[in-house]
Amino acid sequence: MAASSQDALIRVSGLSAGYPGRAVFDGVDLDILGGQFVGLLGPNGAGKTTLLRAMLGLIPGARGTVRVAGRTGAQVRKAVGYVPQRHDVAWDFPIDVASAVLNATLDLRPWYKRAGAAERDAVADALDSVNLTELSARPIADLSGGQRQRVLVARALVRKPRALFLDEPFTGLDIPSTEQLLALFRELAGHGISIVMSTHNIVEAVDSCDRLILFRGGVVADSAPGQLCDTQPWMDTFGVGPESPWLAALQTHVQRAQPHQPHRAKEATHA
Numbered sequence: 001m002a003a004s005s006q007d008a009l010i011r012v013s014g015l016s017a018g019y020p021g022r023a024v025f026d027g028v029d030l031d032i033l034g035g036q037f038v039g040l041l042g043p044n045g046a047g048k049t050t051l052l053r054a055m056l057g058l059i060p061g062a063r064g065t066v067r068v069a070g071r072t073g074a075q076v077r078k079a080v081g082y083v084p085q086r087h088d089v090a091w092d093f094p095i096d097v098a099s100a101v102l103n104a105t106l107d108l109r110p111w112y113k114r115a116g117a118a119e120r121d122a123v124a125d126a127l128d129s130v131n132l133t134e135l136s137a138r139p140i141a142d143l144s145g146g147q148r149q150r151v152l153v154a155r156a157l158v159r160k161p162r163a164l165f166l167d168e169p170f171t172g173l174d175i176p177s178t179e180q181l182l183a184l185f186r187e188l189a190g191h192g193i194s195i196v197m198s199t200h201n202i203v204e205a206v207d208s209c210d211r212l213i214l215f216r217g218g219v220v221a222d223s224a225p226g227q228l229c230d231t232q233p234w235m236d237t238f239g240v241g242p243e244s245p246w247l248a249a250l251q252t253h254v255q256r257a258q259p260h261q262p263h264r265a266k267e268a269t270h271a
Contacts, residue, residue: 009034009194010055010163015064017047017054024050025218028064032196032211034162037189039205039225040198042215043238048198049085051215052165055196056082069162078108081156083166086148091140097151098123098136104155119158126154129184145172153181157188164188166197170204182208202250206257226257 008031018024024047032038040048054062056077065072069079095103101123102115109115127133130150135143140151149172156164164185170178182204185195189210199205205212206225214221214228214237221233231247234240240247 007033009036009069009192010196011065011067012055013065015051015054015062015066017050017059017062028218030213030219030222032163032194034192034194035189036211037185037195037209038197039209039212040196040215041200041202041205041212041237042220046216046237047218048215049167052082052167052196052198056080056165078159079162081159081161081164083152083156083164083169085167086145086152086171089148089152091143091148094139094141096137096139097132097143098127100140100151101126101154101158104158108159122158122160123154126158129157130154131180146174146177149173150177150181153184161193163194163196166195166199168198168200170199170201178204203253206250206253224257225254228254 010030010032012028012030015028015030016023016026028051040051042048050059053059054064055066055068057066057074066076068076071079102119105115105119105122109119123136124133127136130153132147132150132154135147140148143151149169153166153169156166166185169181173181178201185197186208189195197205197209209225212221212223212225212228213219214233216237220237221228228234229251231242231251234247234250235242235244238247
C-alpha cells in the first residue's frame with residue numbers, strides 16, 4: 001500500500017541503521033501520505049524504535065535519505081513531533097508540566113529569543129488536547145505513569161508538527177486515556193498530519209490506523225488493516241505458529257476491520 005512518492009509527506013529511501021557490530025535493518029523504503037495514520041507493528045527487538053530514531057537522524061552511522069514535508073537532514077526534526085518511550089526521559093528533573101512542554105519548542109526559535117505569547121498559547125492548546133491543563137503547575141516528578149505519557153504527547157503537539165512519530169504512546173495508560181489519545185490522533189490525521197505509531201496495542205491499531213506496517217528487521221508486510229487477512233505475514237513478524245490462539249483471534253478482528261481512508265480534505269497549516 002505504498003503511497004505515490006509524488007504525494008508523500010514522508011519519504012524514506014534506502015534507510016539502513018544499526019549499532020556497533022549489529023545491523024538492525026537495511027534498505028527500508030517508505031512513502032507516507034499527508035494525513036495517513038500508520039501503525040508500526042512488531043515484537044520487541046524488531047527494530048521499530050530504531051526505525052523511528054533513524055528517520056529522525058538520531059542513529060549515528062545510519063545511511064539513506066529521509067524527507068518530511070520537504071525537509072531533509074537535521075531539518076527533519078523541525079517538522080516532526082516525537083514521542084519517545086517514557087523510560088527515555090529524566091522524570092526527576094525539577095520542572096513543572098507547562099515548562100516541560102514549553103521546552104520542546106526551544107529548537108524552533110533562535111537561542112536568544114525568549115518564548116512569547118504564541119508559544120505560551122501553543123502550550124495551553126497542547127495541554128488541553130491531552131487533558132493536562134489542571135496539572136500545568138505540577139512537577140513532572142509527581143506525575144503518574146499515564147500523566148507522564150500525556151506530557152510526552154503534549155511536547156510533540158506543541159511543535160505544531162507536520163508529522164508525529166509515536167513510540168509506544170499508550171504505555172501506562174488506562175483504557176479511557178488510550179481511547180482519548182486514539183481519537184486525538186485520528187483528529188490530527190484529519191488535519192493532514194502524518195502519524196507513524198509504534199505500538200503493541202495491535203487491536204487498537206487495526207481499528208484506528210489507515211495502514212499497518214509489519215516490521216521485523218525490515219518491512220514484512222505493508223497494507224490496510226482489512227487486507228492483512230493472510231496469516232503468514234503475522235506469523236513471520238511475531239514468530240507464532242498457525243495454531244496460535246492469539247493469531248486466530250487477531251485474524252477474526254482483522255477480517256472485521258473497516259477500511260479507513262487517509263484524511264486529506266484539510267491541509268495542515270503548520271510550518
